[in-house]
Amino acid sequence: MTSTLDTVFAALADPTRRAILSMLLEDDMAVTDVADPFEMSLAAISKHLTILTRAGLISQEKRGRVKWCKLEPDAMKGASVWMQGFGQFEPVNLDAFERFLEHHLDTAEEE
Amino acid sequence: MTSTLDTVFAALADPTRRAILSMLLEDDMAVTDVADPFEMSLAAISKHLTILTRAGLISQEKRGRVKWCKLEPDAMKGASVWMQGFGQFEPVNLDAFERFLEHHLDTAEEE
DNA sequence: GGTATATTCAACTATATGGTTGAGAATGAC
DNA sequence: GTCATTCTCAACCATATAGTTGAATATACC
Numbered sequence A, B: 001m002t003s004t005l006d007t008v009f010a011a012l013a014d015p016t017r018r019a020i021l022s023m024l025l026e027d028d029m030a031v032t033d034v035a036d037p038f039e040m041s042l043a044a045i046s047k048h049l050t051i052l053t054r055a056g057l058i059s060q061e062k063r064g065r066v067k068w069c070k071l072e073p074d075a076m077k078g079a080s081v082w083m084q085g086f087g088q089f090e091p092v093n094l095d096a097f098e099r100f101l102e103h104h105l106d107t108a109e110e111e
Numbered sequence C: 001g002g003t004a005t006a007t008t009c010a011a012c013t014a015t016a017t018g019g020t021t022g023a024g025a026a027t028g029a030c
Numbered sequence D: 001g002t003c004a005t006t007c008t009c010a011a012c013c014a015t016a017t018a019g020t021t022g023a024a025t026a027t028a029c030c
Helices: A005-012 A015-026 A031-035 A042-054 A073-087 A091-110 B005-012 B015-026 B031-035 B042-054 B073-085 B094-102
Strands: A058-063 A066-071 B058-063 B066-071
Touching: A005 A015, A005 A042, A005 A073, A005 B005, A005 B015, A015 A031, A015 A042, A015 A058, A015 A066, A015 B005, A031 A042, A031 A066, A042 A058, A073 B015, A073 B073, B005 B015, B005 B042, B005 B073, B015 B031, B015 B042, B015 B058, B015 B066, B031 B042, B031 B066, B042 B058
Parallel strands: none
Antiparallel strands: A058 A066, B058 B066
């Protein structure tokens, strides 16, 4: 939902959640099917899905008794752009990136 | 030092640590100077720097009694590439970055 | 209605994080 | 040697995370 840098990076910091996102690249999945390849309980997976949803990385839609999970890759955009600002050091976009940092991302979050 | 996806994403999930990395874009800094703009204690900043070091995102070198912190942007490569695997968004060139700015996509806020 | 399936909630444990303060170890200045 | 500076360590507190199990809810099937 929120999709701040905080929640997105935190969500991506867990290997189970990254694996879930990879699975959802293929297709939308029901919660039970997401949980299937993992050793842990369904409740644990349900919590992971909540964290991914809060970060905006997936959406969940209930149809009948089944809750479908759908990847929302756009939620990674902000984080991806933020990181790549450190990777690509052409002087051109370095300035722009620093302005971007100052005026948009970090400040917006700490207010 | 390790620079796994786990440690890198976890390190990036904190706004203080992201702010520190942004500061280090300019130049290497001593721990005291890194801590200066923040409200929190020096010890707290020292812990953040430890986490950034463990993630490989910075390196620290002691010269005299001063410990210098240096940005190591290559540590973000793995994480950056991982995210681009989801990339419906192309690697950020100036183009994509400017589009991002134009739409003043305050991705840091809701969705 | 009764039962099976899908998912979450509640309560609990263990561990990590983010912060504090105060003391301690190095180093540099005089 | 004395004193200040730089930085970390230790102990502590509050909160969040990652997992468990068992009960509860909601829907579908017959």
